[in-house]
Amino acid sequence: MQIDEEVAKLLELKAQLGDDGKTQFVLKTPKGTRDYNxxxxxxxxxxxxxxxxxxxxxxxxxxxxxxxxxxxxxxxxxxxxxxxxxxxxxxxxxxxxxxxxxxxxxxxxxxxxxxxxxxxxxxxxxxxxxxxxxxxxxxxxxxxxxxxxxxxxxxxxxxxxxxxxxxxxxxxxxxxxxxxxxxxxxxxxxxxxxxxxxxxxxxxxxxxxxxxxxxxxxxxxxxxxxxxxxxxxxxxxxxxxxxxxxxxxxxxxxxxxxxxxxxxxxxxxxxxxxxxxxxxxxxxxxxxxxxxxxxxxxxxxxxxxxxxxxxxxxxxxxxxxxxxxxxxxxxxxxxxxxxxxxxxxxxxxxxxxxxxxxxxxxxxxSPQKVRTTEVQIMVASAQKNLLEERLQLISELWNAGIKAELMYKKNPKLLSQLQYCEEAGIPLVAILGEQELKDGVVKLRVVATREEVDISRADLISEIKRRTEPVYLMGSSEPCTEFLLQSTTEQVEQEP
Amino acid sequence: MQIDEEVAKLLELKAQLGDDGKTQFVLKTPKGTRDYNxxxxxxxxxxxxxxxxxxxxxxxxxxxxxxxxxxxxxxxxxxxxxxxxxxxxxxxxxxxxxxxxxxxxxxxxxxxxxxxxxxxxxxxxxxxxxxxxxxxxxxxxxxxxxxxxxxxxxxxxxxxxxxxxxxxxxxxxxxxxxxxxxxxxxxxxxxxxxxxxxxxxxxxxxxxxxxxxxxxxxxxxxxxxxxxxxxxxxxxxxxxxxxxxxxxxxxxxxxxxxxxxxxxxxxxxxxxxxxxxxxxxxxxxxxxxxxxxxxxxxxxxxxxxxxxxxxxxxxxxxxxxxxxxxxxxxxxxxxxxxxxxxxxxxxxxxxxxxxxxxxxxxxxxSPQKVRTTEVQIMVASAQKNLLEERLQLISELWNAGIKAELMYKKNPKLLSQLQYCEEAGIPLVAILGEQELKDGVVKLRVVATREEVDISRADLISEIKRRTEPVYLMGSSEPCTEFLLQSTTEQVEQEP
Incomplete structure (x- = not known):
């Protein structure tokens, strides 16, 4: 028994030492405190x-x-x-x-x-x-x-x-x-x-x-x-x-x-x-x-x-x-x-x-997922070499007050962009491709229903707002934070 | 000169001692810090x-x-x-x-x-x-x-x-x-x-x-x-x-x-x-x-x-x-x-x-006053012995989400209630009196214009909202905090 304890103590001590024998510090918050994720x-x-x-x-x-x-x-x-x-x-x-x-x-x-x-x-x-x-x-x-x-x-x-x-x-x-x-x-x-x-x-x-x-x-x-x-x-x-x-x-x-x-x-x-x-x-x-x-x-x-x-x-x-x-x-x-x-x-x-x-x-x-961001749309591309076009589009959206993300890769796969939306609960994707650029449109995809529709660049911002922002009734002063915390699946299903 | 300095020091020391000779502590925030008012x-x-x-x-x-x-x-x-x-x-x-x-x-x-x-x-x-x-x-x-x-x-x-x-x-x-x-x-x-x-x-x-x-x-x-x-x-x-x-x-x-x-x-x-x-x-x-x-x-x-x-x-x-x-x-x-x-x-x-x-x-x-609260209305009385009626009304307003205040006096003077509104930038006053109670109405007063109008109890909440809450345009996600910080005079003048 005593030997076991001694061995355990030594192992603990060893764990505190790095591979190079340098003392490693303890990675923790102070006693009685916590981080908030x-x-x-x-x-x-x-x-x-x-x-x-x-x-x-x-x-x-x-x-x-x-x-x-x-x-x-x-x-x-x-x-x-x-x-x-x-x-x-x-x-x-x-x-x-x-x-x-x-x-x-x-x-x-x-x-x-x-x-x-x-x-x-x-x-x-x-x-x-x-x-x-x-x-x-x-x-x-x-x-x-x-x-x-x-x-x-x-x-x-x-x-x-x-x-x-x-x-x-x-x-x-x-x-x-x-x-x-x-x-x-x-x-x-x-x-x-x-x-x-x-x-x-x-x-x-x-x-x-x-x-x-x-x-x-x-x-x-x-x-x-x-x-x-x-x-x-x-x-x-x-x-x-x-x-x-x-x-x-x-x-x-x-x-x-x-x-x-x-x-x-x-x-x-x-x-x-x-x-x-x-x-x-x-x-x-x-x-x-x-x-x-x-x-x-x-x-x-x-x-x-x-x-x-x-x-x-x-x-x-x-x-x-x-x-x-x-x-x-x-x-x-x-x-x-x-x-x-x-x-x-x-x-x-x-x-x-x-x-x-x-x-x-x-x-x-609760089965409902807690969203940790309020992102309304991801700016994605279906083909390679469209980073510049994505950057230009997302900048327009930010300037119009739309909450938007893009993946920080030059050539991300469409699938991984869509998967990211599912995980993060982002309700919409704006997909850019050669054809869309030629036609002056964006393919708007509803993540939950997989519905896709071409929207002209001129109408894009109002369309995103229409589809994702809570409707404020006249005279209602409470911004619907509840809504934003809810699983997006529901939001989208409520759409006509 | 030296005597003056000594006297000043003694006076300062005396100021730190209370009437009973007890040492008073210094009332201050720590060096380099401040309160926010x-x-x-x-x-x-x-x-x-x-x-x-x-x-x-x-x-x-x-x-x-x-x-x-x-x-x-x-x-x-x-x-x-x-x-x-x-x-x-x-x-x-x-x-x-x-x-x-x-x-x-x-x-x-x-x-x-x-x-x-x-x-x-x-x-x-x-x-x-x-x-x-x-x-x-x-x-x-x-x-x-x-x-x-x-x-x-x-x-x-x-x-x-x-x-x-x-x-x-x-x-x-x-x-x-x-x-x-x-x-x-x-x-x-x-x-x-x-x-x-x-x-x-x-x-x-x-x-x-x-x-x-x-x-x-x-x-x-x-x-x-x-x-x-x-x-x-x-x-x-x-x-x-x-x-x-x-x-x-x-x-x-x-x-x-x-x-x-x-x-x-x-x-x-x-x-x-x-x-x-x-x-x-x-x-x-x-x-x-x-x-x-x-x-x-x-x-x-x-x-x-x-x-x-x-x-x-x-x-x-x-x-x-x-x-x-x-x-x-x-x-x-x-x-x-x-x-x-x-x-x-x-x-x-x-x-x-x-x-x-x-x-x-x-x-x-800036000449514009910074408001420190968002109070929409004060519940006031024009006569004595109406505290209970004021408490009942303000409770209704709070329950309906209206930001409302009343004076914590049994019988406040109407003038002091109105003055409080001017100082705090509260745009509306709901005035209760014997006659109003009998008629089932509230006298709604616009502080800036002194306009007064009788509103039935049933319509009061929607009337307050109509007159004080920012109108959210459909699809606008930004609650107008700017608006709430502005001087209320302007808000009221914008009313038809």
Whole structure:
């Protein structure tokens, strides 16, 4: 056994050495990161388009911030999670760290530019030195898609819009049924107070409650009592509350609850939940929203309503956990302002990597081919020595805005040009031959049906457009990216 | 004087301390980086759309790679510039560096996935610890927009396409007149050889020649002779060649040149330049392309044709230097392959930050307002206590795909709602009042003309679309983003 292991180690070492004995480097991406291949990029683009379209529909502007911040900008914002921040090496100059989320850079941006009102989205990568679980969409480099509303406004109006946005996006992405859990930091704190949790244990008990979606109540209680030193009585009282789920009715009931109503904080939170549900009813989204007292999102900076969306059919495939989350953080911007001026904020972050994982699995399971380009036509030749004619024609097409390719060979075989079209899903071929050149025409071939028709050079561009471009109905603003991702076979079959 | 300085220092120190004496951190982005505000993002989006549309027109797929690579992946690829690479701190685990360009990650990706044929674009940020010159668009964090063709193909066909792409993009961005300089690494090396430059001085003399766009020939010659120890005679011979500019004719003349023709390498390069110009003629782009023997791009990895685009009218505003560049690098992928298999590549990188700088200046100089959102309508109320009705209506609009906003106040004043529309360039307002609700209508107001008309609730959505959405002509695939960025006044005035 031991000899086997030694041999294996030596073989591995040998593999790392090239034929000439030179050390070969490892060809890989850093731990917890990945490349996106063209197919994954096509799916990513589709998801981003849906999300951006929704953010724009709600009137958001967009900003961008650097991938790294001064180290001190991130200090003291993430509690225990600070150890997961990537620092840059001190190469002289400022001490820098990679951004951990988009919320802290947003708050820094607001304070730095003295902005008190903005509705913005920001889609960018963030970095966490966490234990990656890549099959479940957990990476060390991953995208966040954030939408936030900053400003002093009337209660729950922007908050309700954030939930409407989550509802719209998850609906449109068609990921199956989902639930949006809602709670309020003030209700949690009030609940802890009336259950007899000492003030200094609020945060740690809160993070134990947060584990209820992965652990049974018995185990959560054990952790509270045995590890965190809470009295069994207090734990049991918490246990009763955190099992409660409902809607506006539950908020009303708890406002009457003799214990809960003793906490002013809890009452403020409960009144806001009531108001929130009233607005959500007007948005017709209450079917997916549930007031859940066990929801206790980790981040320190939340001050009011918090929410999290989960897919409820996800057990079938891979469990992906929450796909969106957010809440109100009225104090964060003030941490950056020299005079501590508060800018109330509420926002939502879409967990895009988990959504990618699901979409990728769906695409792989589907018989439909994902196209990675939008090429409409290949410029081909049926005979030798026609490279110059192909170059001239393709240049005309490019100049007319047609998406076109040609093979980079002087004399490619017609068959290999046609095969390339089949593989890449290119719907049309413009075939040039001696006869066509003489007649001033191009032979237009429909790849799927093998139909061929001579088109005069003058009509070629409009004919290509007619046959391949999505028809925009008057007044429709959505370019049909869906269409472009679909297998071309279908497109062509729809032709008269 | 000294006292004044001391006082200033103390005041500065005091400013850094809060009222409570706590040290305040500095509110800034790291040196050489910047935030993009919504206006800059609108411009950036427009430029990206133009570039991506061009890359897609040429049938490119897209990929993405992590922002950092294993340190050893970048080692030995950038020569002297390696000192500009950002390293991450060693926090246990792998040693990582931020990517310095997109070409090396691309080559790593090809070798790692054993890809021998691909046409891809990649738009992402890269990082260089260089001396920033932000007014001229030189940052430490900046975008690259790369298009590359990898594969064993017939000579100069993909190379010519790269130049066609530069031509299309610079034309479409409308940055004024431009020139694309072309040369070949083999012509440079052959020229150095026949001029008597010792082999081991090729690279260093080459980097001196590269300075000819910023320095006079006299100064370049001085550097060659005094600093790099080249003989005066050799320098003079180089001086004669590097002053030459032309087209296909110059390549032909140099092929007959008694000295140049002694170098096989130079002849191979000159024949390729001839072929390149033949293809560029078929693309009708030779008016902008010039064969320039003084072009000597720095990067070590180029093996064949090289090119660089410069704006020729840039002196008027700020000098931005080259706005695109690239060339052939047939050896780079082989450096990553354990067996050294070569994958010939040619590509081009668009210098997007410099283009942003110019576009920003143009936008600032223009009377036309840059819109940062695409909102079509504001849902407003003329009386108090209509928040619920506004929420219900805006929800209907969002669900119908209309881009709509409302003010997050229970009872906003009509005037402030209208003012918000003027400022944000929102073209329409849907006004709700008691009377309108009773009549089942909405008062639709055109912000620019103040025209008001009652529209029934049933017709509202189609009326908004008719009045605000760009009309797509059948067969037109370009969504009119231009239109959306324009001042809305114009849009509205075009209405019948």
């Amino acid at each position: 063209p197919k994954q990029m096509a799916i990513r683009e589709k998801v981003f388009n849906t999300i951006i379209r929704c953010f724009k529909r709600h009137g958001a502007e967009t900003i961008d911030t650097p991938v790294f911040e001064l180290k001190e900008t991130l200090t003291g914002k993430y509690g225990e999670d600070s150890k997961l921040i990537y620092d840059l090496k001190d190469q002289g100059g400022e001490l820098l760290s990679l951004r951990y989320d988009l919320t802290v850079p947003f708050a820094r941006y607001l304070a730095m530019n003295k902005i008190t009102n903005i509705k913005r989205y920001h889609i960018a990568k963030v970095y966490r030195r966490d234990n990656p679980a890549m099959t479940r969409g957990r990476y060390r480099e991953f995208y966040q898609c954030d939408f936030d509303i900053a400003g002093q406004y009337d209660a729950m109006i922007p908050d309700a819009e954030c939930l409407k946005i989550v509802h719209e996006i998850l609906n449109e992405l068609d990921l199956g049924d989902f639930r949006i859990k809602v709670n309020d930091r003030r209700i949690l704190d009030g609940m802890f107070a009336v259950c007899g949790v000492p003030d200094d244990k609020f945060r740690t008990i809160c993070s134990t409650v947060d584990k209820l979606d992965k652990m049974s109540w018995e185990d959560v209680k054990k952790e509270m009592v045995n590890e965190k030193g809470l009295s069994e009585e207090a734990a049991d009282q918490i246990g009763e509350y955190v099992s409660m789920q409902g809607g506006m009715d539950l908020a009303e009931r708890l406002l009457q609850d003799h214990k809960m109503s003793q906490s002013k904080q809890a009452c403020a939170g409960l009144s806001d939940i009531k108001l929130l549900f009233k607005y959500l009813q007007l948005f017709h989204v209450t079917d997916k929203v549930v007031f859940d007292l066990s929801l206790a999102r980790g981040l320190d900076y939340y001050t009011g309503v918090i929410y999290e969306a989960v897919l409820t059919q996800a057990e079938e495939s891979v469990s992906v956990g929450s796909v969106a989350g957010g809440g109100r953080y009225d104090g964060l911007v003030g941490m950056f302002d020299p005079k501590g001026r508060r800018v109330p904020c509420v926002g939502v972050s879409i967990g895009i990597e988990r959504i990618f994982s699901i979409m990728e699995q769906k695409a792989e399971a | 919504p206006k800059q993002m609108a411009i950036r989006e427009k430029v990206f759309n133009t570039i991506i549309r061009c890359f897609k027109r040429h049938g490119a797929e897209t990929i993405d790679t992590p922002v950092f690579e294993l340190k050893e992946t970048l080692t030995g690829k950038y020569g002297e510039d390696s000192k500009l690479i950002y390293d991450l701190k060693d926090q246990g685990g792998e040693l990582l560096s931020l990517r310095y360009d997109l070409t090396v990650p691309f080559a790593r990706y090809l070798a790692m996935n054993k890809i021998t044929n691909i046409k891809r674009y990649h738009i992402a940020k890269v990082y260089r610890r260089d001396n920033p010159a932000m007014t001229r668009g030189r940052y430490r964090e900046f975008y690259q927009c790369d298009f590359d063709i990898a594969g064993q193909y017939d000579a100069m066909i993909p190379d010519a396409e790269c130049l066609k792409i530069v031509h299309e993009i610079l034309n479409e961005l409308d940055l004024g007149d431009f020139r694309i300089k072309v040369n070949d690494r083999r012509i440079l090396d052959g020229m150095f050889a026949v001029c008597g430059v010792p082999d081991d001085k090729f690279r260093t003399i080459c980097s001196t020649v590269d300075k000819l766009d910023k320095m006079s020939w006299e100064d370049v010659k001085k550097e060659m002779v005094n600093e790099k120890g080249l003989s005066e005679e050799a320098a003079d011979q180089i001086g004669e060649y590097v002053s030459m500019q032309g087209g296909m004719d110059l390549a032909e003349r140099l092929l007959q040149d008694h000295k140049m023709s002694q170098s096989k390498q130079a002849c191979a390069g000159l024949s390729d330049i001839k072929l390149l110009f033949k293809y560029l003629q078929l693309f009708h782009v030779t008016d902008k392309v010039v064969f320039d023997l003084s072009l000597a791009r720095g990067l070590d990895y180029y093996t064949g044709v090289i090119y660089e685009a410069v704006l020729t009218q840039a002196e008027e505003s700020v000098s931005v230097g080259s706005v695109a560049g690239g060339g052939r690098y047939d050896g780079l992928v082989g450096m990553f392959d354990p067996k050294g298999r070569r994958v010939p590549c040619v590509g081009v990188s668009i210098g997007i930050e410099r283009i942003f700088s110019i576009m920003e200046q143009k936008a600032e100089a």
